[in-house]
Amino acid sequence: MSEKLRVAVVGAGRWAQRAHIPGWQRDPRVEVVALADTDPAALASAGEKFGVRKLETDYRALLNDPSIDVIDVATGNQAHYEISAAALAADKHVLCEKPVHHDYRETRALSELAKSKGLKTKLGFTFRYAPAVQYAKHLIDSGFVGQPYMFNGYEQNSQWIDPATPMRQVDPDADPDVIATSSIEGYGAPVIDIMHWWSGAELQSVVGTMRNFVPERMVRATGQMQRLNIDDGDMWIGEFANGMLASIQSSYVTVGNFPGIEARVYGSEGAIIVRLVDEFGICQTIKTATRNEVEFVEREIPPEFFPAGGSSQEDWDFLFYSCLCADFATEILSGDAANQGDFAQGALVQETINAYERSFRTRSWVDLPLDAA
Missing domain, CATH: 3.30.360.10 (Dihydrodipicolinate Reductase; domain 2)
Incomplete structure (x- = not known):
């Protein structure tokens, strides 16, 4: 891991721009290094607004980048599970909007996968933070x-x-x-x-x-x-x-x-x-x-x-999500076992x-x- 926690946000829509991206960028320990979205116009707009240069229309292009530590899933619900599973398989820490899956057993399985790999997960339970x-x-x-x-x-x-x-x-x-x-x-x-x-x-x-x-x-x-x-x-x-x-x-x-x-x-x-x-x-x-x-x-x-x-x-969205992102950054950078609001809690x-x-x-x-x- 580099001196800063390097985050890629998948999904560049309204909620990503109101909460996820500015929430991460508020923390001096974090750098948002990449964005991905299937809508090229939304992707370009978010990249320009937040000063992110690496832009991809296919999130899979980010998974093999060894410099990326965290995949943040801020897409529509239907893609949450697929992207989270692929990111964990690629040894990335994952923040995902809720729900990961409509069946709690699938979310629990991803939680167990993350723990077996020593990876941290977090759900977008904004109000907890x-x-x-x-x-x-x-x-x-x-x-x-x-x-x-x-x-x-x-x-x-x-x-x-x-x-x-x-x-x-x-x-x-x-x-x-x-x-x-x-x-x-x-x-x-x-x-x-x-x-x-x-x-x-x-x-x-x-x-x-x-x-x-x-x-x-x-x-x-x-x-x-x-x-x-x-x-x-x-x-x-x-x-x-x-x-x-x-x-x-x-x-x-x-x-x-x-x-x-x-x-x-x-x-x-x-x-x-x-x-x-x-x-x-x-x-x-x-x-x-x-x-x-x-x-x-x-x-x-x-x-x-x-x-x-x-x-x-x-x-509220900027403040609460700033707290969420800072908490996740602390959990990852500390290296200890703390991991509140994770996929197990999501399950x-x-x-x-x-x-x-x-x-x-x-x-x-x-x-x-x-x-x-």
Whole structure:
């Protein structure tokens, strides 16, 4: 490895340009040395904007470059697994947007492959790396909440409440009579990740349901209105091995700002509410209460949870992804075993989503792990 961590970003679209590329470039220990995208115009535009000279329309051209340490997969969902698997086979560390695969077993297999090769992986669980969420985890580990009793997680926004807002069709060949997972996988995953991380225990059983509140939508590819039988709202309950109860609610047809994550944990000694919503000029807040001081008060997030010069007045995607990229760089450069939010965690989150879907299909409680069930 050279003096700097050398990163190639595969995918040069909107999210790569808003979060991935600037997030990496914020870290002085990192150099973004290459970009790849199948769209030559988008590739050229991103290369010029971020000063990256090595541009490829086929990501495979990057895999045999020994100077590249990390492949960052910021493409559409359908390519995540293929590119991640190829990058690990080529002995590259991998950051991938969620999900790696819709089947948790495939994600778990890649996690095991990476570990067998001594490689680090990371999922794009952007909100895990928000300074407020990291600070909350620090408080939990320090015993602030005591024994955790309840977790409530919300990922809600109004991004597609208007049916005329164009949406990508999940699967053109999908059975129109069978509701497909959408919100819970795309929007619920980040708060499911936080739920597992904060719980300190294994999830044992889940039950819940999905709804298709806005059935007729504008399809991005065709510009036409048509029936999209997808989950645009859902609600779930979970039971943990340590006795904690959890609820998850996700939707992109609920009135309010987005990204719209809120995570709450209540315990025997205290409670924490983290809100990650761009509102009133800031992108995050954390409030706490104790058994003796029951009114929630806002806390200041200590500076050590921010990148140098960072603040809650920044755009949420740039700030949170800067923290994610810096964390991954530290994990790789340190050479130690630390690797939070990795593909194993991604497999756990996907397994939870698969369990939720099975619960909805069977109208029953579903036990985890699914392999045992």
